[in-house]
Structures are given as C-alpha cells and as structure tokens.
Amino acid sequence: MTERISIICSPTPLHRLSRLSEHLGCEIWIKRDDLTGFAGGGNKGRKLEFLMAEALRVGADAVVTRGAWQSNWIRQCGAACRVFGIEFHAAAAMWPYPDEARKTRPDGWPDGNLWTGNAVLNKWTGANVHLLPDMTFDQVEEEAQRIAEDLRSKGRNVFSIPGGGSTAIGAQGFIAALDEIAMQQDEFDQIVFGSGSGGTQTGLTYGGRLKGLRTRMLGICTDDEPEMVEDFAALAGDLDALLGQSLNLNAEDFWLTTEYCAGGYQVPSQETQEAMEVLVDTEGIFLDPVYTGKAFAGLLGLARAGELPGRTLFWHTGGFPVLFADGRLPREW
Ligand SMILES: Cc1ncc(COP(=O)(O)O)c(C=O)c1O
Incomplete structure (x- = not known):
C-alpha cells in the first residue's frame, strides 16, 4: 500500500436493516459511507x-x-x-x-x-x-x-x-475498506454497490481476491456502458503493478449489470425513485438518484429474483447533496 493520510471518520457504521430484511425476506445489511464525515460524506x-x-x-x-x-x-x-x-x-x-x-x-x-x-x-x-x-x-x-x-x-x-x-492509488481505499468490514462483521455472501468510474468496484473485487474472500462483489452500473469492465481490468492491472502482485484480473472477473441504469448517467427513472422510496419507508435512509438509488434498485431486483442468498451488504456510497440539485424533486410518473 502507498502512504495514507487520515481524512474520513472510520470505521463507518455497518448495521442490519431489519425492517427492510423482513419486507424482502432476505438478510440485508448496510455500510454507511454516506457517513464518512468529510465534506458531506461519500465513498x-x-x-x-x-x-x-x-x-x-x-x-x-x-x-x-x-x-x-x-x-x-x-x-x-x-x-x-x-x-x-x-x-x-x-x-x-x-x-x-x-x-x-x-x-x-x-x-x-x-x-x-x-x-x-x-x-x-x-x-x-x-x-x-x-x-x-x-x-x-x-x-x-x-x-x-x-x-x-x-x-x-x-x-x-x-x-x-x-x-x-479511480486510479490504482485511489482504489486502495476500497481494498483497505475490506479490512474495516472484517473487523465489524463476519464475511458477507455478497456486497451490492453502485459503479461509476470503477475505483470502488475494482478496489472491492481486487481486495476480495487478494484476501481470499468468497464474497460476491455485485456492481450496479449507473451508466449504460457494459464495456466498463475492460477499464476495471486495466485498473486492476495497475493495482498489480503498484502492489507488486500478479492477480491478473480480466473483464470476466467483474460482475456488472447495466439493467438498472435507467438508460444513462444521471437519467431519472421511476424505478430508481421507487427504490429510493422503499429505503426511506422501511429504514428512514435517503439515497441519491444518480448512484445509490440505481444501486438499490439493483439490490431490490436481485432480491426479488432470489439472487441474494445468505447475507447481503448494501454499500451506501453517499451522494446526499444531489437530492438538492436542480430537477430532483420526487415526481409523479
Ligand atoms: C454517491 C456515489 N456512489 C457511487 C459512485 C461510484 O463510485 P466509483 O466512481 O468508484 O465507481 C460515485 C462516484 O462518483 C458516487 O458519487
């Protein structure tokens, strides 16, 4: 690892979402990187x-x-x-x-x-x-x-x-985050999060492989770009070079779906809004419409399809200020 300077409040809270779990019939936990404490929070x-x-x-x-x-x-x-x-x-x-x-x-x-x-x-x-x-x-x-x-x-x-x-240096933050989680909870069966520029997904996937975890890292793409896995693989190659490792991850090592991207980056959708409402209604937790709302729509879709066996961690990556951005009032669809 390269040098690190303390910026955020960590460990961020990690807790079970009992009402949501009951609502879905799945065991769902949340990692609160919306509460990283620095400059409004976020991953x-x-x-x-x-x-x-x-x-x-x-x-x-x-x-x-x-x-x-x-x-x-x-x-x-x-x-x-x-x-x-x-x-x-x-x-x-x-x-x-x-x-x-x-x-x-x-x-x-x-x-x-x-x-x-x-x-x-x-x-x-x-x-x-x-x-x-x-x-x-x-x-x-x-x-x-x-x-x-x-x-x-x-x-x-x-x-x-x-x-x-999302460089190799930056992605180390998410390799380190896996150690933080290991101190808080037993290993999860899967972690679900929103993927944008890819540092989060690459860091988690790479870190999981490096540490021998069995956790599935499920990236919900927030743009309509399935080919982004090629960039993640290139970034993983940079991590190999930086850390003196040879994991040699390739595009197939990254689980990414574009099914919940609503047609593109920042494009609003009914599905995203409804997903955001589910988390407010069950747990009183706000998501944002660009990243975490789409990621959570993905979690709901996977849960309803029976694809989240065991314990799932939803990674709340922040984005709260976007709720106050122009054109972001909840809508009638
Ligand atoms: C709130 C939020 N969640 C998720 C992401 C995606 O993270 P990454 O760019 O590492 O894929 C971003 C990126 O801007 C973000 O702002």
Missing part, C-alpha cells in the same frame, strides 16, 4: 486518503480533475485540496448532454438553476469549477488537460486526477 473520502497523501508526497500545489457539474467526487476532492492548501480545478460538464436532457425532461431539466446541490457546496470550498455545458466526455478530458498544461506553463506542480479518483 470518495476513502480514495482521497491515498490520493491526497500522494499529492502531498510529490509536492503538488495544484490538483486538476474532471467530472459532472453535480459530481460528488469534485465536492470531496475540492474540500480535501482546500484542507491541505492545494489549489483545486475541475472541468465539469452538464451531463446528460442537452439533447439527452431534452429527451428525458422535455420541460427543460437541467437548464434551470445551476446553483443547487453539490455546486453550492463547491462554492463553499472555493473550488475552481470550469463549467463546460455541452461537452462530451472526451472534450471534458481535453479541457482538463488544457487547464493542467496552462498551470504547468506558469510553473505550478500539477497533480492530475481522473474523474472519480
């Missing part, structure tokens, strides 16, 4: 403990990253940079792209009020978020590189981090 704090340690080790005075305008990653990374005195820049797109939004929300979402949810919190951390409304993923990447080059040409020592903090 990114785990990655940042390793990423910020690395940024400080190399003497970075600026961080450049990328993501969506309502990105939880940008919020948490921006706050971490603030705390450690590093200038922070993020290239941020207004996904889904306007034509996608027109298809899913003819009444105009997301063109309304920009200053909602995570965008407000980013203001509090003084983050430099460069808004790129219409850009594609590749264009956002180019813009992030341009920002980094511009800073470098001014003599700055830039630490560039991909969207979601």
